[in-house]
Amino acid sequence: MIRLKNVSMSFPLGYARKVVADNLTVEFPQDRCVALLGRNGAGKSTLLRMIAGAILPHSGQIDIDGTVSWPVGFAGSFHADLTGAQNVRFIARVYGVDTKQLIDFVEDFSELGAHFYQPIRSYSSGMRARLAFGASMGIHFDHYLIDEVTSVGDASFRRKSEAVIRDRLKNSGAVMVSHSLGLIASLCNAAAILEDGKLTWYEDVDRAIRVHRMMLR
Known part of the structure; x- marks a missing residue:
């Protein structure tokens, strides 16, 4: 509630x-x-x-x-100098969930390909949103x-x-x-x-x- x-x-x-x-x-x-x-x-x-x-x-x-999740689709809290994978790893530690499971889920779901291992500052707004969505939905x-x-x-x-x-x-x-x-x-x-x-x-x-x-x- x-x-x-x-x-x-x-x-x-x-x-x-x-x-x-x-x-x-x-x-x-x-x-x-x-x-x-x-x-x-x-x-x-x-x-x-x-x-x-x-x-x-x-x-x-x-x-x-x-x-409660952060607003799904809101990507403002990502660290721009870290890669997508590194940001997801950090999120997993903060929320106490299995790091590998979350990374595997987000990598597959976001469809970012090699960009998943590139710094967030290189992402378009749509790529950031897909990463944020995957990270949110990967945690129950x-x-x-x-x-x-x-x-x-x-x-x-x-x-x-x-x-x-x-x-x-x-x-x-x-x-x-x-x-x-x-x-x-x-x-x-x-x-x-x-x-x-x-x-x-x-x-x-x-x-x-x-x-x-x-x-x-």
């Missing part, structure tokens, strides 16, 4: 402040895949990073029962935070990404941000819409998608 209690977060935007969370109180169950919907700039990715602990809220509390978390990762790569890689997400969701929960509403309808069994720092929960994903589409018009 991921619990947000009275969480508030905002940041300067020009002469005003952008409110991401306005005294939010919500629970994300471990047995649900929750779509996080909202306009561009609503703060969905920032909210995921707060849940992951990469950003601290200005006030309130975030409690997590079990383990109780909660996955998924941020637009299935937009990376060609159609074959996206199908493979969706398949591994489905496999992980058999035993884990997730909070998912994606512009692919078809993917959300297929994977998610609950939804929440973020608007002006407020979060509205929907048990009916199709209804949430309809409301989201109306908001975008």
